Amino acid sequence: MSVGHHFWYIYNRQSSIMKKKKNTAIILISCPDQKGIVHKVCDFVLNNNGNIIGLAQHVDREDQHFFMRIEWELEGFSIPDEKIGEFFDTLIAKKYGMNWALHFSNTKPRVALFVSKYAHCIHDILSRYESSEWDIEIPLIISNHEKFRPLAERHDIPYHYFPINRENKKEQEQKEIELLKSEEVDFVILARYMQILSGQMTEAFPMQIINIHHSSLPAFAGANPYKAAYLRGVKFMGATAHYVTEDLDEGPIIAQDVVSISHRDNINEMKRKGRNIEKIVLADAIWSHLNHKVLIYKNRTVVFD
Amino acid sequence: MSVGHHFWYIYNRQSSIMKKKKNTAIILISCPDQKGIVHKVCDFVLNNNGNIIGLAQHVDREDQHFFMRIEWELEGFSIPDEKIGEFFDTLIAKKYGMNWALHFSNTKPRVALFVSKYAHCIHDILSRYESSEWDIEIPLIISNHEKFRPLAERHDIPYHYFPINRENKKEQEQKEIELLKSEEVDFVILARYMQILSGQMTEAFPMQIINIHHSSLPAFAGANPYKAAYLRGVKFMGATAHYVTEDLDEGPIIAQDVVSISHRDNINEMKRKGRNIEKIVLADAIWSHLNHKVLIYKNRTVVFD
Amino acid sequence: MSVGHHFWYIYNRQSSIMKKKKNTAIILISCPDQKGIVHKVCDFVLNNNGNIIGLAQHVDREDQHFFMRIEWELEGFSIPDEKIGEFFDTLIAKKYGMNWALHFSNTKPRVALFVSKYAHCIHDILSRYESSEWDIEIPLIISNHEKFRPLAERHDIPYHYFPINRENKKEQEQKEIELLKSEEVDFVILARYMQILSGQMTEAFPMQIINIHHSSLPAFAGANPYKAAYLRGVKFMGATAHYVTEDLDEGPIIAQDVVSISHRDNINEMKRKGRNIEKIVLADAIWSHLNHKVLIYKNRTVVFD
C-alpha cells in the first residue's frame, strides 16, 4: 500500500466491517528524517493505552528519509477506531510532514485477479485462498480469455471475460475499472495477465496493482524474458513482483527470487523452473502487501519483515 | 578456452614441460549434432588403450549442436602425446566438422593478472595461488596504478605499471600485449581492472580474458552497477564472470552468483556483500577454465561440472 | 525408480498402453565401473538404428561405481519394444553385472497420493495435475482424515479414508497395500502425510514412495522440525524430498531446498516459508522421478538434470 494517499478510502470501508478477531491498528509512515520521530509516534500509542506489538523503522541515510511501521492492539485504546486517523494526522503527521496510512488488521481486503492463459499463479493463489492462508475476499476474476471460467466457478468466484484487442482496449479497460470500483476492490493481482495496462488503469489503482514478471528485473524486461535469458546464456534466472506503474516493468519491486540454471536447461526447463519461483515470489509480495509491510519511496520499496 | 582455435599453441608449449604428476589428456569438442559422435570419440580413446576418467556431453536441441569433454589417463595410451592432436583431427574431428581443443592436465597455465585499486579479487587470487589451490604460474601483474606493487613483490611476482589515459591507451595496450606474448601467457584475469579493453587486446587473447563484473549481467552493465541497483530498488544483486569480447560486458558468461539485499542495505553494504560474491564467482570461473570445462557457442557457455 | 528391481512390472504394464506420442525408451544403469561401458551401451542403441536424444553418465570415483541414463527414439528401432529388455539384458547387462531398468516415455505412471491435514502440497500437486504439467494418472487419494474428500471429488479422484491408530495400523496399511496393488499404482507421494509407514509398506513399494520432510535433512529429522529449528536458532531452514525406507527420514534424498531465516521469523513465519519450499521441492523430486532421472546407490541418489 502506498503511504497515505488512500487513507480515507481504507479507513471508511473498515469502519463498516464486523470485527471478528483481536483487532490491531497499523500505521505506515514516510517522511524526511528528523529527530525524535519514533519517540513521538510511540508516545501517541502508549499515552493512549495502546499495546505496541510491532515496531519497525528504517532511515535511508542517502536520502535522509524516514520510514516506520507501528502496530498496536486496539483493545483498551483510548481513541475510537474511527478517530485514530484524524487524531494522528493532527497531533503527529502534519508536524513532521508525514505521508502515512492507517490500516486495521481485521479488515478483509477485497482482491481482484487478472489472468490470461498461464495456470500456475492463479492456481497457487486460489489454493491459498481456499485453505485460508490469506484473510482476503476475491469478489471477481477478470480475464481476456475464457480458459479459467470453470476454475473460477468451482471456487464460486464471478468470472468476467473482457476480450481485448487494439481497437477496444481503452473501452474495455474503462469497463474493468468501473467493475473494480463497483466491487470495492482494494487491490489487483496480475497473475500472469498477458496484457499491458494503460495509464487509466494504473491511475485508477495507484500502487494497488501487483504484477509478476518472469525475469529478474531490470534484466529481460518486456516480452519473452525466458528466450532472452537463454540467448544471453545467464546462469541465474529470476522472477519479480512489483507494483504496476505506467512504465512497463518499471514499477517499485516488492519481491524477487532467482534460481540457478545451466546449459542443461532448455527453454522448457527454464519455464518449469520459472513457474516455481513466479508463484512463490508473487505470493510473498502479496503477503507483505496484505500485512501492510510495504512502503514506497522514489520507485523503491521498504519491505519490513 | 575457446574450442579448437588455439590448439597448436597449447600443444606445443605442453610438450616441453616436465611431467610431474599422473598426466591426462582432455579434448573439448563442439560440432553439429550427429549420430554416434560420443561413440566414435570413445572408440578413439578406448581402442588406443586409454582409460576414460571423465566424460560429459551435452546436446543443445534448440540449435542441434553437440558438446563434449573427454578426459583419459595417458599412461599406456598407444598414441604419443605429441601425436594425439594430429591423429584425433584426422581420424575423427574432420569427419564430423568439429571445433576442438586438446589439453594436458600436467600443463601449468601461465596467467597474467590485471588490477586497478580494488583489493578483494587480487587478494583472493593470490591467496589461492600461495596455498597451491590452483596449479598455475603467475609470471606478471599489470596495473594502471602503483597501489599493489608491494603486494606483488611480497609474492615475488613482477609488477608492471602501465598508466592509461585517453591519449596513450592504444600504445600502452600494445606494449601490454607484447609483454603478455613474450611471457607466453595463456590467459588473463581482470581482477576488478577498471579500464575497458580495446579490440586489439581482445583479438590478441580471444576467449582468454576473464573479467568479473559487479552485477548480475545483463542487469546493470557498464559503470556504477551498485548505485544503479540501489536506485532501481532490486532485492537481489549479483556478480558475473565472463570472457571479454570487444562489446563491453557482453561476452559469454562463465559463472554468476547473487545475494539477497533489502532496503537496509545502503550502497556501502551492497559493496561489502558484492565483494564477497565477486571474488568467489571469479574464482569459480577460473577454476572451470583451468580444468578445461568451458566451451563457448554463440556467446553462451557450456560449463561442465 | 530404483534401478533394475522392477523391470518386469514396468515393462509389462507398458506394453498394454496405447501409444499416444512419439515414444522413447530410457534405460537406467548402475554397475561397477569398467572400461567401455558407455561405448557398449551406445553400440546397442546405434547398431539397432536408435536415435539417442539423451545421454548422461556419472562415475563415483570413491566407490568406482558407474551410472548411466540413455534415451532414444523408438521409431525405426530394430528391436521390438517388448523385446528390448530381454535383448539388453542378454547382450549387455549380464556381461557388466548391471543393475538396470527400462522405461518408455509414453507410459503414463499411476500415482497415489497420501495426505493428512496440510493443504499446500496436495493443492500444488493437483494444480499441476489439472494443468497437465505432469503426464500422470492419479487413480486414488488415501488419507487418515476426511478433510480433503471435497477437494478429491472436485478433481474426480476416488478418496479413500483409512483412519489409523496404534491398534489398527498394521491392518489398515495392509488394506492400503492391497488397494494400491489392485489399482496398479506405480508410485506413491506422501504429500505431508503425517503417519509413519511401517516396513510392510516400504517393502511393498521399495523406492517407489516419495516423502517431503519439512527440514533440511539430516538436520531436524522426526517430529516438529520447525520448532527444533527455531530453538536451535538456525539461519537457514529447508525441505527434503526423499524415498521412504523403513528408517524414518533416512531414505535416499532426491531434492532439497533451503530458505534463509532470521530472528524476525517466528514459528508461524517459518511454517509459511516452509510451505513454499516444501511444495516446490516435492514437485521437483516428482519431476525427476517421472522423467526417470533418479538412480539410487548406497542410500544416495544420482539425479541427472
Added chain:
Amino acid sequence: MSVGHHFWYIYNRQSSIMKKKKNTAIILISCPDQKGIVHKVCDFVLNNNGNIIGLAQHVDREDQHFFMRIEWELEGFSIPDEKIGEFFDTLIAKKYGMNWALHFSNTKPRVALFVSKYAHCIHDILSRYESSEWDIEIPLIISNHEKFRPLAERHDIPYHYFPINRENKKEQEQKEIELLKSEEVDFVILARYMQILSGQMTEAFPMQIINIHHSSLPAFAGANPYKAAYLRGVKFMGATAHYVTEDLDEGPIIAQDVVSISHRDNINEMKRKGRNIEKIVLADAIWSHLNHKVLIYKNRTVVFD
C-alpha cells in the same frame, strides 16, 4: 558480544583510546518485554541531545523477550562518554531488568586468530585486515602448527606456536589464556582451528570466541562433516559461524550459508565449495560482531542488519 557482562572492560579500554573518527555510542539491550521500553531508551538519548543514527528492536513473542540496539552520535551529547554507562544503568537498565552492553564505535577491537593448517580463512581474514576492510587490531596469531609463521611475519603479527597434545592441553591452554589477557584481546577467531577448546578457555572468553564449522549445523556436527554429508547424499552443504561454548558445535549461531551440490561433487569438490562459503560466512559473522549487532538469548542470536 554477549549483552552486558563485559561492560566495564570494554568501557575502560575505550576511554584511553584516541578518538580518530566521528564517534558513536551503541547500546545493546535484552530484557523481558514491557510497555514503553523503546520509548524510554529513546528518551534517554534524545533528552540528552543525542542524534540517533541507528535503531533496531525485536520482540520474541514466543518468549516475551525484548531486544534493542541503539546508536547515536556523541558529538554534543550532554553525558560524558565515561558516564554514559553509569547513567544508563541507573536511569533505565535497572528499572527494566536489562541485560545490556555499551560500545563506542571508535574503539578498535583487539582480535586474536587461532589457526591450524587450513589456509583459506586465515588468508581471507588477513586480506581484509590488510585492506582495512575491518577496523581492528590483530596483536597475535596462535597456532598448534608452525605452518603459517611466514604468513604472520609478512603481516608483522606475532605468531605463537602452542603444540597441543592430550597431555599438555590444559597447561598450554592456560598459557594461551594468559597471553590473550595480557594482550588485552577482545575476541578470538578460530579460523579453522582444529582443536577443541576446553571449558577453561570458553569461560575465560564467554561469547567472545567465534568459530567456523564446515557444515550447516546442526547437521554434521563434529569431525569430518564433508565425508558425512557425502555419505548421506545431501543436495546442499553449508557453513556455520557460531560463538564457542563448552558444548562442541552447540553454541549460538551467528551466520550460515549453503551451497548446492550434486552427485557430481566428490569430496574434493565439496571441500572446494566449502572453503568458499566458510570464509565468507566467517567474515560475515565477524562483521556483525564488530558492528555490535549480535545479541544472544537462550543459545540463539538476534543479528540486526
